Amino acid sequence: MKSxxxxxxxxxxxxxxxxxxxxxxxxxxRHRIIFVAIALTALIGVIAYSLKNYYDFIIFIYIxxxxxxYKFMIKDYTHEFKMSVIKPLVHAIDKSLxxxxxxxxxxxxFEHSKLFTSPDRMSGNDYVKGQIDGINIQFSDIHAQxxxxxxxxxxxxxxIFQGLFxxxxxxxxxxxxTVVLPDTAQSTFGDIIGHWLQSNxxxxxxxxxxxxxxxxxxxxxxxxxxxxxxxxxxxSLMKKLLDFKHKSEHPVYISFIGTHIxxxxxxxxxxxxxxxxxxxxxxxxxxxYVKTLHLxxxxxxxxxxxQKLWSKV
Amino acid sequence: xxxSLIILIVIALVLVLMYNSLVSKKNQVENIFSSVDxxxxxRYDLIPNLVASVSKYMEHEKSLLEKVTxxxxxxxxxxxxxxxxxxxxxxxxxxxxxxxxxxxxYPELKANENVMxxxxxxxxxxxxxxxxxxxxxxxxxxxxxxxxxxPTSFMASLMNYKRKDVFEIVEAERKxxxxxELFS
Numbered sequence: 001m002k003s004x005x006x007x008x009x010x011x012x013x014x015x016x017x018x019x020x021x022x023x024x025x026x027x028x029x030r031h032r033i034i035f036v037a038i039a040l041t042a043l044i045g046v047i048a049y050s051l052k053n054y055y056d057f058i059i060f061i062y063i064x065x066x067x068x069x070y071k072f073m074i075k076d077y078t079h080e081f082k083m084s085v086i087k088p089l090v091h092a093i094d095k096s097l098x099x100x101x102x103x104x105x106x107x108x109x110f111e112h113s114k115l116f117t118s119p120d121r122m123s124g125n126d127y128v129k130g131q132i133d134g135i136n137i138q139f140s141d142i143h144a145q146x147x148x149x150x151x152x153x154x155x156x157x158x159x160i161f162q163g164l165f166x167x168x169x170x171x172x173x174x175x176x177x178t179v180v181l182p183d184t185a186q187s188t189f190g191d192i193i194g195h196w197l198q199s200n201x202x203x204x205x206x207x208x209x210x211x212x213x214x215x216x217x218x219x220x221x222x223x224x225x226x227x228x229x230x231x232x233x234x235x236s237l238m239k240k241l242l243d244f245k246h247k248s249e250h251p252v253y254i255s256f257i258g259t260h261i262x263x264x265x266x267x268x269x270x271x272x273x274x275x276x277x278x279x280x281x282x283x284x285x286x287x288x289y290v291k292t293l294h295l296x297x298x299x300x301x302x303x304x305x306x307q308k309l310w311s312k313v
Numbered sequence: 314x315x316x317s318l319i320i321l322i323v324i325a326l327v328l329v330l331m332y333n334s335l336v337s338k339k340n341q342v343e344n345i346f347s348s349v350d351x352x353x354x355x356r357y358d359l360i361p362n363l364v365a366s367v368s369k370y371m372e373h374e375k376s377l378l379e380k381v382t383x384x385x386x387x388x389x390x391x392x393x394x395x396x397x398x399x400x401x402x403x404x405x406x407x408x409x410x411x412x413x414x415x416x417x418x419y420p421e422l423k424a425n426e427n428v429m430x431x432x433x434x435x436x437x438x439x440x441x442x443x444x445x446x447x448x449x450x451x452x453x454x455x456x457x458x459x460x461x462x463x464p465t466s467f468m469a470s471l472m473n474y475k476r477k478d479v480f481e482i483v484e485a486e487r488k489x490x491x492x493x494e495l496f497s
Contacts, residue, residue: 228444234444
């Protein structure tokens with residue numbers, strides 16, 4: 001697989017003509033957005049001034065209309081960006097991968113991962129699917145939300161998870177369910193109380209204490225089977241997962257269910273979206289696209305999922 | 314209700330909780346040890362097959378093969394204590410390890426499909442054993458902690474609970490492979 005620096009080269013060299021064209025449309029788009037924003041603000045201001053009432057309703061209209069207009073205006077630009085930048089980048093990593101800018105990993109798989117509570121609303125985009133070294137892998141951007149009702153009966157939406165969701169074949173056979181979550185209790189409440197809280201987590205299976213202190217510090221493991229959890233999480237895999245977590249620089253959720261490994265990396269923002277107010281040629285902007293893609297597709301190599309064991313043919 | 318009665322009830326409750334937690338820890342150790350036993354047995358079952366397929370070629374390692382066979386029959390005896398099983402497992406691990414190293418000296422064996430398959434199965438079983446061992450060690454550590462730490466230590470001594478042994482990594486496994494030795 002190509003390295004991050006090779007991909008960055010590809011971004012700047014092969015994609016440069018397209019990027020320049022996109023950069024021009026980005027600049028004019030930015031001007032249009034600023035113009036529309038000013039016009040809308042002025043219009044709403046005039047309405048508010050003449051009505052002198054219904055302020056909260058007007059603010060609501062202002063925000064809703066603004067968001068709608070913004071979405072509508074960047075739609076073409078976004079589509080062009082994804083087709084001429086993200087798609088070639090994915091193909092530069094591996095030609096056989098399929099990319100779709102509109103779909104996402106199915107809700108069934110998301111719920112099946114047992115990583116999060118089941119969402120009431122799920123959206124996502126930038127779906128990539130294919131085989132790397134004979135291992136099936138798919139991932140996409142996911143935004144899962146839950147509906148909350150407050151005492152007045154008003155609905156509000158809270159985010160369960162937003163970020164990258166990866167599903168890949170796993171190279172060992174197992175029957176139980178093992179879930180690895182970021183360790184929040186132990187780092188907030190200390191070892192003793194944290195452990196006690198974790199072992200009494202009613203919504204999860206049995207707590208599994210791992211014998212790698214560094215891993216145990218970052219993650220907490222729940223499983224239906226104490227031995228199987230350790231069979232899956234060998235010393236070498238624990239080390240690789242730790243490295244992966246440090247590389248991603250974001251909270252990582254992992255589960256092993258059925259024949260799959262599920263990984264959710266919480267970025268708390270929509271990924272692979274074109275920047276409107278920063279240059280596409282900006283190094284930081286470019287690096288984010290390249291690094292995130294490399295991280296997701298590199299999972300197979302990083303975790304050595306392609307080294308199949310004898311028993312799994 | 315008098316204060317002393319309440320205190321009495323609280324003390325009784327604490328004692329019951331301590332008792333129950335100790336019993337559950339002891340049962341967890343036993344439960345996991347039975348799983349360890351199952352995977353160990355899986356490995357013992359592979360030994361006759363392995364010995365049969367390599368003995369034709371391995372003239373110089375006859376004693377090693379005999380030793381493994383003998384260890385296996387010992388391990389299959391009924392009524393072994395947990396400690397004996399643990400020490401037998403350590404011996405078999407190191408003996409099997411030496412056989413696997415010896416196989417490397419015989420090109421015919423290395424190419425033999427049957428041996429290759431056995432080698433992979435053995436490797437897979439070793440991984441399962443390693444997982445079971447780690448689970449067992451963790452449960453024993455929890456148990457040992459409980460019977461040595463205050464306040465459960467008082468209860469444990471009344472119940473006559475004793476420390477249990479953990480599986481130790483075989484010395485040969487821990488040592489780095491000496492490449493020079495392999496070539497000499």
